[in-house]
Amino acid sequence: xxxxxxxxxxxxxxxxxxxxxxxxxxxxxxxxxxxxxxxxxxxxxxxxxxxxxxxxxxxxxxxxxxxxxxxxxxxxxxxxxxxxxxxxxxxxxxxxxxxxxxxxxxxxxxxxxxxxxxxxxxxxxxxxxxxxxxxxxxxxxxxxxxxxxxxxxxxxxxxxxxxxxxxxxxxxxxxxxxxxxxxxxxxxxxxxxxxxxxxxxxxxxxxxxxxxxxxxxxxxxxxxxxxxxxxxxxxxxxxxx
Numbered sequence: 001x002x003x004x005x006x007x008x009x010x011x012x013x014x015x016x017x018x019x020x021x022x023x024x025x026x027x028x029x030x031x032x033x034x035x036x037x038x039x040x041x042x043x044x045x046x047x048x049x050x051x052x053x054x055x056x057x058x059x060x061x062x063x064x065x066x067x068x069x070x071x072x073x074x075x076x077x078x079x080x081x082x083x084x085x086x087x088x089x090x091x092x093x094x095x096x097x098x099x100x101x102x103x104x105x106x107x108x109x110x111x112x113x114x115x116x117x118x119x120x121x122x123x124x125x126x127x128x129x130x131x132x133x134x135x136x137x138x139x140x141x142x143x144x145x146x147x148x149x150x151x152x153x154x155x156x157x158x159x160x161x162x163x164x165x166x167x168x169x170x171x172x173x174x175x176x177x178x179x180x181x182x183x184x185x186x187x188x189x190x191x192x193x194x195x196x197x198x199x200x201x202x203x204x205x206x207x208x209x210x211x212x213x214x215x216x217x218x219x220x221x222x223x224x225x226x227x228x229x230x231x232x233x234x235x236x237x238x239x240x241x
Contacts, residue, residue: 030053038056152164
């Protein structure tokens with residue numbers, strides 16, 4: 001929602017009527033009076049230039065308290081607007097969750113933080129549906145799966161509710177990852193045993209007459225590792241259906 005700042009000059013800065021909430025996207029618009037044409041505009045906060053809008057707009061994608069202040073704009077050859085104050089409200093409740101995708105099988109903790117009172121009892125929601133209450137403000141999913149993906153938020157009585165946060169889960173499970181790693185380690189050990197048994201006096205140097213056998217083992221190992229990964233992936237995909 002915008003208001004037009006009253007000014008005797010030809011340049012007008014449009015900004016939000018009411019205080020905005022931290023995390024919201026805010027757009028400031030600079031225009032010339034009585035014309036719909038967009039003009040290149042420079043934007044200032046406390047008289048310091050902070051950016052240029054090539055279509056007359058300045059977007060703050062996630063506003064914070066540090067963005068509060070007096071703003072104005074100018075259009076070359078037309079002058080500058082009067083100052084307009086941007087006010088930002090702090091978020092009283094914050095949901096702390098993983099910022100990056102997590103792997104299936106991992107433990108995930110969601111924490112609801114109250115910034116304005118000591119009450120920590122929180123209700124948690126997934127995709128707008130209530131699913132758990134916690135007296136400590138924390139909930140833990142001990143072994144996360146793809147079915148746990150979604151938009152989460154929390155609310156605390158008397159304080160408010162958090163913004164939504166997306167939880168994303170990657171497909172490969174920890175067990176599958178460990179199985180693949182174990183196989184690779186096993187074949188690595190096989191190589192070293194082969195080298196040391198055949199060439200005890202040349203620990204890290206291949207015997208020339210054993211090179212074909214070594215290449216055969218290498219190719220065989222790569223083939224079986226690729227095949228195993230393919231089978232595990234296929235089995236995992238079938239589980240998800």
